[in-house]
Amino acid sequence: MIPERKLREEIIKFSHLCYERHMLVAMDGNLSVKLSENEILCTKAGCHKGFLVDEDLVVIDRKGKKLRGSGSPTSEMAMHLACYDERPDISAVIHTHPPISVAFTIAGVSMARCVLPEVVLTLGTVPTVEYATTGTQTLADKIRPYVRDHDAILMDRHGAVCLGKSLLLAFCNLETMEHTALITKTARDLGNVRELDPGEASRLRSMGLKRYGGPPSAVAQADAPHADLPPACTGCSGCAHPKPSGIAPKSELKMARVTNGGLGATLGTVDKQMEDALVREVLRAMAK
Numbered sequence: 001m002i003p004e005r006k007l008r009e010e011i012i013k014f015s016h017l018c019y020e021r022h023m024l025v026a027m028d029g030n031l032s033v034k035l036s037e038n039e040i041l042c043t044k045a046g047c048h049k050g051f052l053v054d055e056d057l058v059v060i061d062r063k064g065k066k067l068r069g070s071g072s073p074t075s076e077m078a079m080h081l082a083c084y085d086e087r088p089d090i091s092a093v094i095h096t097h098p099p100i101s102v103a104f105t106i107a108g109v110s111m112a113r114c115v116l117p118e119v120v121l122t123l124g125t126v127p128t129v130e131y132a133t134t135g136t137q138t139l140a141d142k143i144r145p146y147v148r149d150h151d152a153i154l155m156d157r158h159g160a161v162c163l164g165k166s167l168l169l170a171f172c173n174l175e176t177m178e179h180t181a182l183i184t185k186t187a188r189d190l191g192n193v194r195e196l197d198p199g200e201a202s203r204l205r206s207m208g209l210k211r212y213g214g215p216p217s218a219v220a221q222a223d224a225p226h227a228d229l230p231p232a233c234t235g236c237s238g239c240a241h242p243k244p245s246g247i248a249p250k251s252e253l254k255m256a257r258v259t260n261g262g263l264g265a266t267l268g269t270v271d272k273q274m275e276d277a278l279v280r281e282v283l284r285a286m287a288k
């Protein structure tokens with residue numbers, strides 16, 4: 001068990017870091033960490049995270065009742081409690097408003113996509129929870145199914161919730177998400193976002209879940225055909241509505257018929273029956 005004094009120092013340090021790294025401004029955001037199975041240390045409502053001090057921290061129980069400290073617990077307390085309820089394996093929750101990631105939700109561009117190999121390996125994809133009013137039980141209930149399966153999620157027009165076995169790991173997930181958003185946005189500005197080949201994405205994710213772990217429900221899917229990844233978007237680049245990977249666009253089918261060098265990558269997007277037919281066709285062509 002980590003001493004409360006050390007966790008109080010840590011939550012102050014990571015609150016300052018969130019502000020310095022532009023993950024939140026003014027009175028935005030809130031952080032919490034488990035002191036024990038029944039006690040949670042969290043930031044109080046209406047305090048500036050960039051200048052957070054020990055008096056800005058309160059201790060609550062698992063129902064949200066204040067046990068120690070002055071002031072009220074964060075207005076997003078229900079969100080934090082929902083995370084701890086759904087994920088007994090985690091010990092820290094960080095809620096911030098990272099600007100580029102939030103801009104993706106406003107633009108309607110999904111971050112549940114496989115773009116950067118190392119992010120797929122360590123974090124997987126970042127889903128977006130549909131809009132609900134901030135600080136409400138409705139919002140807390142909406143995030144439940146998402147935090148069950150993910151360590152980083154976005155809330156439409158609002159912010160991010162990042163989970164971890166420690167404040168450091170929750171902060172790493174936040175940084176990784178916002179950095180991915182910056183790289184993806186830059187690629188979009190340059191003209192195109194090329195997604196990872198779906199087969200490679202599944203292999204990476206499976207490897208990452210076994211090597212680094214993740215939500216227990218995701219780890220349980222490590223050997224599933226697509227691991228815990230959503231269907232890949234094969235028809236466009238950057239829409240918010242990924243198309244299932246079973247149907248390849250006509251241009252890809254045509255390419256599969258006339259090439260053999262890039263066959264593996266191209267076939268990653270077609271279904272098994274179609275793949276078998278294409279392989280037979282290419283083998284016939286190569287035999288001529």
Ligand SMILES: [Zn+2]
Binds near residue numbers: 029076095097134159
């Ligand atoms: Zn918020």
